[in-house]
Amino acid sequence: MTDRPLPSDTQARLRPGPIATIFAGALLLAAAWQWSNVLLLGFGAILIAIALRGGASLLNRRFGLSFKPGVLLCALAAILVIAGIVAWAGPSISGQFRQLIGSLPRAWEQVEGWLSSSSFGQFLERRMENASQGGGSGPTGSIPSVFGYLTGTLTTVFGSVANLVLLVTVAIFLALDAPMYRGGALRLVPQSYRARAGRIADELARALGRWMGGQALDMVLVALVTGLGLWLLGVPLALVLGLIAGLTNIIPVVGPFMSGIPAVLFALTQGFDLAIYVALLFVVVQQLEGNLLMPLIQRFAADLPPALTVLAILAFGSLFGFAGIVLATPLLLVSIILVKRVYVEDILGDRQDD
Template structure:
């Protein structure tokens, strides 16, 4: 007779304690990831100004490194010597230029602060004569409140400290930290790579290099664009005999760092001042800004995007609105390079690595 087979023979009973341990381990891991995510999100929100300041320092370092690299390659010299020359040259140009134009800039800035409220009042008086526009004007705040709101943007323009002194402090921090980063970039890039698992480090290095290349190309192109826009706007306003042409041109050049929204912000005070003289001059001033921005948008911007990253205008504006809402004026100013960096990360780490959609060779 055959020995009766036990019903459980050949089966390994599941150990309930082992199952419970696995479940507890998974729960702990998921909870830890959730807590880490919440902690990172809280840190980003609470330390947003400091993080934006660090990103601005990185942008400065990339710009200085790229300029020194170009000089070192062209003149066959040591890169650190080239970096020293670049820093000294930029400091001399800005310092001498600022010292030479400081009295005029200071005088025109004071006049601009006085003329804008008067121009707004004159504009409101003119529009009161038109019934359709009168409704819109009645909804606008008084000129004093408009100027106060514009003044409130100044502390928000600072990334870490508020006010004018804080803005100067930010410039000093960005410059010196950028110089330190640009002097020994490998010290910081290799340190960041050590935080990545060893098997992923080659790919992380590729992403890191692509980020640096993209931001460097964008910064060089944008710096050239800002200079051209500032000079062209100043020259055009002088030819039109618009008051305070120098300070308005400087504002136009600086705000050109912010695509799409920056030119509008720069054009409003110029058109208001021109309108205080005559409607025709205001029209010519608006056409001047429109012409400069058309050249910038159809000639300079494509050249920048050809070597950097092609960002759709709608995406840039949405990013400006989001970062502006979260971080103030500094978020608006840094939205485009942040969007360019995020585009590279999404493209390489998600589209290429996760989805497997490799770019065409």
Template sequence: MNTTSDESRMASDTATPRLTARPSDNAASVARSTLIVLAIVACGWLLIELNRFFLLVFAAIVLSAVFDTITARICRWTGIKRSYGLTSAITLFLGVFIGAFALFGSQLANEFDTITQTVPAAVEMLQGFLERFGMGQAVNELAEMGSDDLSRLFTQAGGFALAAGNGLADFVLVVVGAIFMAANPQVYRSGFLMLFPSNAEPVAAQALDDTSVGLRGWMMGQAISSLLVAALTWIGLWLLGVPASGGLGVIAGLLDIIPMVGPIIAGIPAVLLAFTVSPLTALWTLLLFLAIQQLQGNFLQPMIQKHAVDIPPAVLLFAVLAFGLLFGFLGVLLAAPLTIVAFILVRRVYVETILRKPIEISNEK
């Protein structure tokens, strides 16, 4: 009897510490959960407050992918070392920009001035033309939105060739950062992968490879598309006799970077300026942009998607809207590469790794 009671007391004594440890475990769990929530909130706050900084870093990453692609081609064709190939790539890249603006800078500046000065008069002319047919109210609403804002928008679009953002300092920062990243990409890659646990590192490495291939393919396809759109717009408007055809062509080429919406925005000032010539010229200008849009949508865009990643058009459209609302004009310009990166990461990390469903990236075909 005594032995049984002693064993019961010992069992109760040994059980007591476990019971008293539970409140502390619960407190530690609550504290840990609170810290995780605070960390997530802090990261979100940093993303909001420093969104322009992160966008400029992303622009530098995209540009470094361009430098890396050009460098690889030069080294493959010439057999020189990578350091010399990178120097040649940077020299070629900057030389194209500097040479283009040295040859055509003053002419394009005059044409952009013509656009900003002529658009308000073109809006008034269009309003008078439509009022003859009782449709002036629509143009009145457009005028209330402010033709000056439209002019500023297109001026900023043309100036983006010189500044990745709102100033030359941002452009210089992006270029210098891209050069550093392209000079030794393995340093940044290995440093980024060190942030992940060992079991997650292979997935992160594969995701980085996918996004690198996707960005390089997108840049190559987009460069060809923008050049063709700019050239076709320039030649077409010049043949139609539309004022400032060169500036309008440059705007069309730059805005071709914006999926779906860019060609529509580029067509607005062209049609308005065509009205200063004649309504028939405006109609032909509208048909010209519709034809270029069909070429871009049926030939150029599939070519870009073939080299990058096959993203559904609706996803691209709403991505442009989302990034524009979140980050402004710079977010709209970077909407396509941001969407490509997000789309690849979601499929590779979430769908394949977490949900364990098979996927197929277009650039793997």
């Protein structure tokens, strides 16, 4: 019995090339998932490197300084500014932050007292007790988990010195030799698509640079306005609460709640009326930021759909934790550009003028 050769289409299906490609893709996805923390750190380093290159570019245009000395000068200036702020206001902020954390239990006790003395609060307590009896762990008189989450988040952000040093170091190396790293990455792309990939990479860098510039301006203004408003209201921790408001404003939708809740609770220890005024202050600041400041910034930066922004926060936060929440907006920006340029225009062939 002689073996007949397989049909040509069957041979094509059995060729090892497609199977190897699928296997390599699956292996890369598994590795990316396993090293997601490293990739997120690398993405954060890229953002900082883009900012350093932007500062170096400004120095090059104004003073003729070459890029590498400009990058080092920008990095040194940023480190000196941060160190100066820490040396000048660090002890005050540290003391105020400890006072803030220490005041939260007493603030929560006042909230519980108000709840137990009002009909609406009694209704909520009965509902929570029913939920606890149904299989959950009800309130035990301690601070809710949201404050534990907030404390853990801030401790992670401000206490991970080693990760911060590593992040800044990688960012400086990337900024110093950005053309080399860009060229090395493009060599992994087929030659027929390399020029297109280079243009997309440049577009991503410009979009991320504009987003960071706009976001930095937004955070600074929110911190200043919130801190000034709290100081005018007579809130003792205006400095640290304004700083928290500015830092958490990098997270759309969720950030204002992360900064507003502890501010209102701390103001509650000074009086119920003050807590109401603080809550109104945060509402007014966020309304001005969302309806006046952010639209002006988005004209210069990136205009992201609000619904997709919220979904990106939920998706990246569930996948990567707090780091995913912080980087959700720039990750969404990168995803939108890649989908538009690679999938819509190159694969589907739907090219439209921007």
